[in-house]
Amino acid sequence: MKILGISAHYHDSAAALVVDGAPACAVQEERLSRHKNDAGFPIGAIEWCLDQAGLAPADLDAVVFYERSMLKFDRILTCALRAFPRSWRSFPQAMKNSLGDKVWVRGIISSYLGVPRRKILCTDHHAAHAAASFLAAPTRRAAILTADGVGEWATLTVGHGERRPDGTTNLTLLREIRYPHSLGLLYSTFTAYLGFKVNEDEYKVMGLAAYGRPTMVDRVRTLVRGTPDGAFALAPEFFEYQTTAARSYSSRFIDLFGAPRHPHEPIDLETDEGRRFADCAASVQQVLEDRLVDIARALHQESGLSDLCLGGGVALNCLANARILAESGFARVFVPPAPGDAGCALGAALYADRVYFHNPDRDVPDHPFWGPPVDARELARAAREDGQAVEELDDATLIERAADELAAGRIVGWMDGACEFGPRALGHRSILAAPHAREMRDRLNRDVKYREEFRPFAPVVPIDVADRYFDLPPGGPRLARFMSGVFPVRPEWRDRLAAITHVDGSARAQVLEREMAPRLYALLEAFGRRGGIPILLNTSFNTAGEPIVCRALEGYSTFRRCGLDALVAAPVFVTKRGSSRMKPLKEEAA
């Protein structure tokens, strides 16, 4: 069967194609449209998926949308009614948003693709999260925990899944916590309060938390209290997201935590104000972790299973994931490379295949590389036309050459094969650098990524030696496969791994198996032969505010305008020549 999964209309639109039970391709719309977190209908992603598989829309057996749009509308309308008359400002906008396109999604899909409406199906939003996590993980039986801002009504669900020996699949979500009680929205509220963009910058709160102390934990706990059945409830008087789209926290929230940070004010951690914001981040981070650990621990005791599959945007919180692994009792925790809404496109398609159509279970390849490939010839042509130094090298020479550049302290843009599905650069669209000096971190933040100086960088390390440098618990390498956990750097290595060691001594390591990215693995080995430590700093190949690059020319344009020294798309190796050509170009052209 050929099943197309779609996520759209909220944030992070994507399409994924499942053919005969296994993913054929998947891509986020932002990678193609070049608009970060593109929420539009992912027509570019759909077209690419169909082209890639050589299919026409008529060949599809089903198209599956990642949520039940009328149920979501039911929630929006009910919440507007409950908040009457305080919701009068947000009501017109909410209705226009929903009635403008979101509730007509079946018709929209039908008109875009020309497929009959009977072929268009829906899944529960959290069922799509659960499927993306469980059906793509190398486990036969697992407990499932999904958490995000909100789907239709659910904000957090628990359940279990089983891939039986007879090929049938059972994926059961047992119970849910409903809007407005949401750990995702609690975190997003603090994201907005701290002056960051909601649904985009939550990871900055996580990075900032390491600079603070959880001095406001008691205050955060007044916002989110436990219920007798082991769930939680938010205190509504501190939030406004259920009544208005303009602000997510209330005046009482400000009374409790102080004035919010303006987005354009820099965070100066030397000042009291800067430290207050960091403490605030540390406090909400701790409360989030505590709640998730409690729920996961109860789920472990209830299910008696040793594996946990985590899904939903909250599963991007690597600190919480690591604590769940360490404290909940589960031996292994699986987080997919795209646990957020984009991943729901793949999850919805897999769910329909196994649950709606009862197709036999199949193992899903355990990697994130489902996107468009890089065309090295395109890079070579553009670079040559611009007078850059271009070499075409065999694989061994290219890897040695890249290792030389990295060992010399240069920063390399690295493009290899199909791009990643999900928000992490896991070795196919990465910026790589030596991990040793703190100056490298500052240089990358300042000259390459153009982002805040408090932001940490992640390392990539071969699985065979990961334990030597990082304090990985049992199950740690699995969680670190897609950069989903934060672990301590062993104290004796922190000085020599200063660029990737966060202020609290931790790192969001990617533990790499050779089979997943053989070229990057070989590069790590080559780099290790030069400096003794086979670890590289690995950050996403983009600059602030832009999606990760997808095609060769996008990597090339990023390379041209930021502080990258070299760009690799095997077999092409491009070294930057001075930007002095810009001035004569301007004079000549004008």
Next chain:
Amino acid sequence: MLRPIHRWVWGDADRRIRKLLAFAEVESNGGRDILRAAEVTPDPLLRRLYLAHAIDELHHGDLFRERGAALLRTRSMRLHGLFNGSPLPGGHGLDDLQIDGEPDHRLLAFLHVAEKAAAGRFTIYRQLVDDDPQTRAIFEEILRDEVFHMNYTYTQLSRVSPQSYRREVWRARASRLWKRYLRVAVAIANLLGAIVLTIIYFVLLPPFAWFARRAERRESLGWHPIARDRRESGASQY
């Protein structure tokens, strides 16, 4: 014609900050659009020029952002909704630039017209911030770049479309006007829609609101079981 409004905007420190920060977004977004043009054009010279142009625009965004933030630090204000958008024409703010699939001659004509308009406005703004030498210096720097942008787009337009470059410029002007009309029309439609929905809200919703709140009071906190039939039905949107 809009000079009195410009004077009103730039004469007030808070509005000036909001305007600078709005310009920062507009210039950065414009820069990203032009960057996209550099990535998709098949013409090597245009790729280099678009790239230089995009770098300029992104730099302008940074200049506006830094200046806005610096002025913000001197004031105790907290900016909220009303003027976070751009109330006046500025940069590429009123143009929905479509890059993918747009041929180079159309894009060059559009950029030429947009840059010329922006240069005209920035000249006015420069005069209106005489009391603020640092902001004025930013406008002066940007104006120098705009001259390059205007010139190269026109020169290149005449290169890639020697037969019809004048017609392309007029077409771009007409397209700009049409897009402005559409923006205004959409804004009016939005306003009318909001008025109608607000009336519905206050006239029709109160009894339903009463029922909804009553139902909410009965709803328990904590876990809710998930019905089995819901997860097995792919056809229902409920």
